[in-house]
Amino acid sequence: MLQDPVLVDDTHPRVTVIRLNRPERLNAFDDAAVDAFFAALDRIGRSDASAVIVTGEGRGFCAGFDLSAAAETGEDPVATAAYWTGRQEHFAQLVTRLRALPQPVIASVNGAACGAGLGLALGCDLRLCSDRAKFNAAFIKVGMTSCDIGVSYLLPRAVGTSRAFEMMLTGRMVDAEEAGRIGLVHRVTDADGLMPAALELAETIAENGRLNTWLTKRGMWANLEAGSLAAAIELENRSQILMQGTGNLERVARARGFL
Incomplete structure (x- = not known):
């Protein structure tokens, strides 16, 4: 049975939670998940919610781009380049649409945030993580560049230029303790305390109008x-x-x- 790749929970007063729902793929984005995420943002942008939380189902926040689609190329190099250009530009809207949303967005990073998942977290206005979270600029490890969906712009502003270069050129994992220490997130909690902390922050923001x-x-x-x-x-x-x-x-x- 097919499951919705993105779940929207608007049962909290003034706060809407977006939950990426591909736990078997660590919530990696495929085309359907990206489209569902955009549809959720469009709906929330028109709602009366005052704050938004983005998190992941299961043990991952978002593992980035689903590499099972990496072989989707044709024999015509020009057509292939055009196809991937369109796809890249579409995926990159993950960050610009978050910025355009009228509500502040909190990344509640419950697990791995890799590649585009790192970009997704950086595209949110605030970031909390559990002590199980980890972050990396993953694409450098699979033959691509780490300059993807705004990471090269947002990461230096979060952690400084030298740390950003080191993360992006090595692709190494940054654990939750280090993420808090270098300012990649502003708070680290235990796993059980993450969503309560995110909801408390969202509700505090919502009180301001x-x-x-x-x-x-x-x-x-x-x-x-x-x-x-x-x-x-x-x-x-x-x-x-x-x-x-x-x-x-x-x-x-x-x-x-x-x-």
Whole structure:
């Protein structure tokens, strides 16, 4: 019986959980799983959820690209190149669609996050992992490059240039303890405590309101690419003026007894 490659759990107030559901493949992405993941993001983006958690079923978070599809080539090299170009660009949207989602996304890394799984975790706004998690830039080990779905952009920003080069050029595994120490994740828990910790974080974020949370996420990502401090402050100023115009500041200040 075929199973859904991606499960969506919206039973938690204000928080939606996306669970990759190919445990027999350590939740590696094939074409159907990518399409199901995108469909889940589209649905959640239109929902009233205030925060999102991404995790994996079973003992893996995401083992990246399912290598059982690696032999899908034809005899015509031009047609093959065109096919793989389209496929690569489609897969790379795993990261850009996460960034475009209005809700903050928390990676709850329960196991191996390898290759595109590392990119998926990096594409989330926050990352927690269990003490069973491990990370690597896997494609360098199978004849490809480690520059894949945003890893070469996001990893140096998370751990620094030298550590990123070392991870990407060696493809070695980084365990949970090291991931926490170098800033790849901001918290490490035991296996049983991972989802409760992720839900607690998501619920804390959800308490702050949707519009101001969305503008904070959008502003953070935009200012990571800002050309100057002045440009970053200009964006911040506009965001604050926009929020002040909603009357939200006065309402919340009164509700909390400041006025």
